[in-house]
Amino acid sequence: MTSAKSTLALMAAGVAATCVAGAATTTHAAADVAPPCKITDFTTSLGPVQAGAGQRYSTLDFTAYGGRTCVLSDDLTNFQFLGAQGRPLPTDAVAPGSSTAITIAPGVVGHLDLHWTVVGGTPFVPVSLIFTMPADDGTNAAPWTGGPVNGAGRIDVGPLHA
Missing domain, CATH: 1.20.5 (Single alpha-helices involved in coiled-coils or other helix-helix interfaces)
Structure with a gap:
């Protein structure tokens, strides 16, 4: 025993x-686990634009810099098209109902899918697209190289991916 x-x-x-x-x-x-990204942890640019039948598709690209790795979430808010001299233009951003997060390291690019149309209303050409991050104060601006947007300024914001 x-x-x-x-x-x-x-x-x-x-x-x-x-x-x-x-x-x-x-x-x-x-x-x-990396900390959440702050507005100052990455640069933002518009990716190549795909066009067809009045529809436009691109990505909002996030590139980390500064030697810091962080977690980027697609819970970005307050998207706003801006015109010359920072003048707000009509913007109707429709975001996905779910939240996605990816880890970005220096030099790694994250992508947020975008879709818009040039059909309807009088199209305008923004100078930039700005947004905020709920977890961080401040805004980030991406120069707009996507050409015209429909008069209502509708832009569909898709999921975040690496």
Whole structure:
């Protein structure tokens, strides 16, 4: 019986040691998670534009810089087209109903899908597209190289991806 008790005690100690080791690994992994991105952690630009039948598709590209790795979420808000001298233009940004996040490191590009049309109303050509991040104060502007946008300024904002 002493041998059986010893075996049970050793097994229990092994389970406890495994649990402690697992907790340490989890804590270490949690420490490796990158912090959320701030407006100042990346540059923003419009990707190449695909066109057809009055429809336009592109990406809003986020490139990390400054030696910092961070987690970028697509919960960006307050999209606004701007014209000359920073004048607000009609903007109707429709974002996805779900939230996606990706990790970007210096030189790594994240993409947010965009779709707009030049059909309807009197099209205008923005100078830039600005947005805010709920977790950070401030705005970021991407120079608009996508050509005309329909008169209502509708832009569909798709999911974020690497």
